[in-house]
Amino acid sequence: MKADAVRGHLDGLLLAVLETGPLHGYAIITAVMNRSGGALELRTGTIYPALKRLERLGLLTSSWESIGERRRRCYRLTDEGRRSLAGERAEWRQFTAAIGAVLNPGSNA
Amino acid sequence: MKADAVRGHLDGLLLAVLETGPLHGYAIITAVMNRSGGALELRTGTIYPALKRLERLGLLTSSWESIGERRRRCYRLTDEGRRSLAGERAEWRQFTAAIGAVLNPGSNA
DNA sequence: CACCAATAGGTTGGCAGGCAATATATACCC
DNA sequence: GGGTATATATTGCCTGCCAACCTATTGGTG
Numbered sequence: 001m002k003a004d005a006v007r008g009h010l011d012g013l014l015l016a017v018l019e020t021g022p023l024h025g026y027a028i029i030t031a032v033m034n035r036s037g038g039a040l041e042l043r044t045g046t047i048y049p050a051l052k053r054l055e056r057l058g059l060l061t062s063s064w065e066s067i068g069e070r071r072r073r074c075y076r077l078t079d080e081g082r083r084s085l086a087g088e089r090a091e092w093r094q095f096t097a098a099i100g101a102v103l104n105p106g107s108n109a
Numbered sequence: 110m111k112a113d114a115v116r117g118h119l120d121g122l123l124l125a126v127l128e129t130g131p132l133h134g135y136a137i138i139t140a141v142m143n144r145s146g147g148a149l150e151l152r153t154g155t156i157y158p159a160l161k162r163l164e165r166l167g168l169l170t171s172s173w174e175s176i177g178e179r180r181r182r183c184y185r186l187t188d189e190g191r192r193s194l195a196g197e198r199a200e201w202r203q204f205t206a207a208i209g210a211v212l213n214p215g216s217n218a
Numbered sequence: 219c220a221c222c223a224a225t226a227g228g229t230t231g232g233c234a235g236g237c238a239a240t241a242t243a244t245a246c247c248c
Numbered sequence: 249g250g251g252t253a254t255a256t257a258t259t260g261c262c263t264g265c266c267a268a269c270c271t272a273t274t275g276g277t278g
Contacts, residue, residue: 001207002200004263007116007236009208016212026255032211039207046236048257070244072255091111092212096205098110098148099118102141103125103201113234113265135226155265157228179273181226 001039010050012088013040015059015081022076024065025051051075059084110148119159121197122149124168124190131185133174134160160184168193 006013017023017031028051029042054060059081065072077085100107115122126132126140137160138151163169168190174181186194209216 001203002117003238004117004236005204006208007234007263008111008113009212010236013208013211016214024255025257026253035211035214036207037210039203040211043237044255044257045238045240045259050236068244070255089212092208094110094148095114096209098145099115099122099201100205101146102122102144102149103118103198105125105144112267116263116265119265133226134228152266152268153226153228154230154267154269159265177273179226 006040006042006046009088009092010042010046011054011059012085012092013042014047014050014054015077015085015088018060018075018077018081019085022074024072024074026072028075054081110150115149115151115155118197118201119151119155120163120168121194121201122151123156123159123163124186124194124197127169127184127186127190128194131183133181133183135181137184163190 013032014028017028017035023031025044025047028047029044032040032042051060051062055062055075057080059078060075061078062073062075065074122141123137126137126144132140134153134156137156138153141149141151160169160171164171164184166189168187169184170187171182171184174183
């Protein structure tokens with residue numbers, strides 16, 4: 001997978017892996033990697049600023065969690081985030097339909 | 110469709126609409142728009158530099174065509190371009206599979 | 219005839235946004 | 249003590265598409 005591949009679709013990915021329950025940053029990276037079968041390897045420089053932005057937009061909330069001396073920032077979806085995720089999914093369908101139609105005309109896939 | 114949507118997939122789109130025969134720039138724009146059902150409206154500032162780049166890479170050749178006083182630059186796929194198109198299609202499948210798996214887990218679509 | 223929309227080709231500057239690089243710290247195993 | 253995995257975070261860069269702009273021909277409408 002070429003670098004920069006998730007450009008424009010990152011928010012949806014982050015919201016999607018948080019749908020089933022709160023996760024911290026590092027777990028989000030591994031979740032995206034596992035779900036994509038290893039194809040998508042997000043970097044910290046990619047997700048931390050993005051998570052911050054999504055929180056500022058009200059789509060996420062975060063809170064510190066302590067495991068002994070260890071600290072994690074745990075992110076969870078807000079209701080607004082859930083609505084936004086639905087929108088991202090709809091946009092994804094339209095996007096793949098549009099590009100797919102040009103790239104593989106007559107495949108109606 | 111949000112602006113910037115084709116980011117990273119433009120080359121494939123251009124190669125795809127040229128697959129069935131040579132076209133000039135303006136026709137490429139309308140071809141992409143029609144095939145996508147009006148979803149993708151490319152700008153001249155998007156395609157002309159891209160076509161130039163693809164020609165430099167050897168994936169296209171171009172030639173001037175005159176209709177009376179009217180001039181058109183006609184682009185056609187090279188064999189290398191055809192091979193590249195096959196690659197773009199393969200990458201597109203992998204890309205949609207990866208993002209789709211994260212966005213809609215368990216849908217195996 | 220004047221005017222406008224459609225057709226046709228092109229350039230330039232800007233900027234969003236993901237990435238590489240870098241930094242820090244704890245936990246665990248050998 | 250050293251290496252790897254876990255965990256968070258910032259900075260600057262670069263890619264690449266877009267908006268805005270420009271020129272010119274053609275054809276239709278009032």
